Amino acid sequence: MTDIPRHDIIRHLGHRRTIIGEAPGRVNLIGEHTDYSGGFVLPTVIPQTTAVAVAANSEPAARVWSASVPHDEQQARFVVGEEQRRGSWVDYVQGASAVLRAAGHPVGGFDAVIRSEVPLGSGLSSSASLSVSVLRALRELFQLRIDDVVLAGLARRVETDFIGVPIGVMDPIACALGANHHALFLDTRDLSWQLVRIPSTAEFAVVNSGIRHSISSGHYRIRRQELEAGIRALGVHEPREMTDVEMRRLETLPALLQKRVQHVITENARVLEAVDALRRRDMPRFGQLMNASHKSLRDDYEVSIPEIDRMVEIAQAQRGVLGARITGGGFGGSIVILTTAGNAARVAAAVAKASRDELRLTPQVLVPAPA
Numbered sequence: 001m002t003d004i005p006r007h008d009i010i011r012h013l014g015h016r017r018t019i020i021g022e023a024p025g026r027v028n029l030i031g032e033h034t035d036y037s038g039g040f041v042l043p044t045v046i047p048q049t050t051a052v053a054v055a056a057n058s059e060p061a062a063r064v065w066s067a068s069v070p071h072d073e074q075q076a077r078f079v080v081g082e083e084q085r086r087g088s089w090v091d092y093v094q095g096a097s098a099v100l101r102a103a104g105h106p107v108g109g110f111d112a113v114i115r116s117e118v119p120l121g122s123g124l125s126s127s128a129s130l131s132v133s134v135l136r137a138l139r140e141l142f143q144l145r146i147d148d149v150v151l152a153g154l155a156r157r158v159e160t161d162f163i164g165v166p167i168g169v170m171d172p173i174a175c176a177l178g179a180n181h182h183a184l185f186l187d188t189r190d191l192s193w194q195l196v197r198i199p200s201t202a203e204f205a206v207v208n209s210g211i212r213h214s215i216s217s218g219h220y221r222i223r224r225q226e227l228e229a230g231i232r233a234l235g236v237h238e239p240r241e242m243t244d245v246e247m248r249r250l251e252t253l254p255a256l257l258q259k260r261v262q263h264v265i266t267e268n269a270r271v272l273e274a275v276d277a278l279r280r281r282d283m284p285r286f287g288q289l290m291n292a293s294h295k296s297l298r299d300d301y302e303v304s305i306p307e308i309d310r311m312v313e314i315a316q317a318q319r320g321v322l323g324a325r326i327t328g329g330g331f332g333g334s335i336v337i338l339t340t341a342g343n344a345a346r347v348a349a350a351v352a353k354a355s356r357d358e359l360r361l362t363p364q365v366l367v368p369a370p371a
């Protein structure tokens with residue numbers, strides 16, 4: 001749990017009644033770039049969380065602080081009910097009060113202190129962990145009747161409707177409904193989900209490359225558009241279920257669109273097989289599927305970068321490793337590694353060291369959480 005230092009709470013919130021809202025970051029184990037075309041994803045939570053301390057005030061305004069952003073941007077204020085997008089981090093907090101109000105929930109003035117252990121822009125969904133934790137804090141402060149499933153939907157709207165980034169549905173659901181030692185198998189077509197236990201014979205490691213991606217940087221949008229163009233040209237609704245005839249038509253698409261659709265088709269199949277492998281406790285098979293996912297993201301969807309490819313290669317060569325892949329939207333961010341039990345910490349440290357020495361990166365081991 002992220003600790004908000006007591007002196008920060010007292011400095012900003014005084015001795016008022018304080019509520020803490022919290023939500024973890026997430027790592028996607030497999031099923032990348034499938035969540036905006038009705039496909040399957042399989043994320044789990046990471047030990048790092050975002051925590052938000054809130055207290056009501058007597059103004060119609062919100063004052064918010066975050067220690068996770070550059071010093072001169074740490075404070076912000078907005079009028080509750082008059083939220084306006086500004087293009088800064090405070091939009092995640094403004095968005096939370098705006099979507100709550102739009103859904104008919106009464107939100108008054110509040111002060112908030114935010115602290116996060118989830119690295120920003122590293123493919124581990126700091127953004128959804130922020131919006132889910134703010135929504136949870138406001139839910140309790142204003143005694144709103146909202147369950148976590150509805151709350152995940154509101155968190156999504158913070159990003160899609162208020163901020164205007166076309167995120168898929170995986171991040172808010174994973175951050176709101178994920179659980180330790182379980183993978184969350186989500187069907188993004190109908191939002192049905194199940195927690196599947198991760199066998200204790202295996203462990204995951206997560207290493208952040210330190211190369212920041214930004215979902216608003218345009219690459220993500222371009223890939224979405226390419227996929228949509230491919231799907232449209234084929235005349236199918238969602239690429240996860242294509243008939244043989246449609247599959248044959250795939251070859252008539254321009255090569256680039258063909259690759260984009262190909263990734264999504266094969267990745268959806270890999271998620272289904274990965275869930276099956278989890279249930280059978282066949283973790284070597286799970287690892288092979290992760291390796292295949294990386295290859296597909298690198299060659300067909302083209303969302304990797306050479307430094308990440310090298311990190312994955314280094315990971316795959318370590319003793320005890322069953323599989324490794326890029327995770328998150330791509331163009332930087334983190335890698336996720338599957339190892340046999342007892343090996344994750346050593347492997348993560350070796351990958352981090354090699355990334356520093358050979359690639360001159362500033363990597364960070366997130367899972368297993370450093371003691």
Ligand code: ADP
Nearest residue numbers: 066068089116120121122123124125126127215
């Ligand atoms: P990711 O969700 O993969 O970390 P995004 O680009 O979706 O990357 O979201 C990162 C953005 O979320 C940051 O640039 C910032 O605006 C906002 N953010 C996330 N966590 C915090 C935080 N603790 N304090 C302030 N802003 C945050």
Ligand code: MG
Nearest residue numbers: 125126127128
């Ligand atoms: Mg995000």
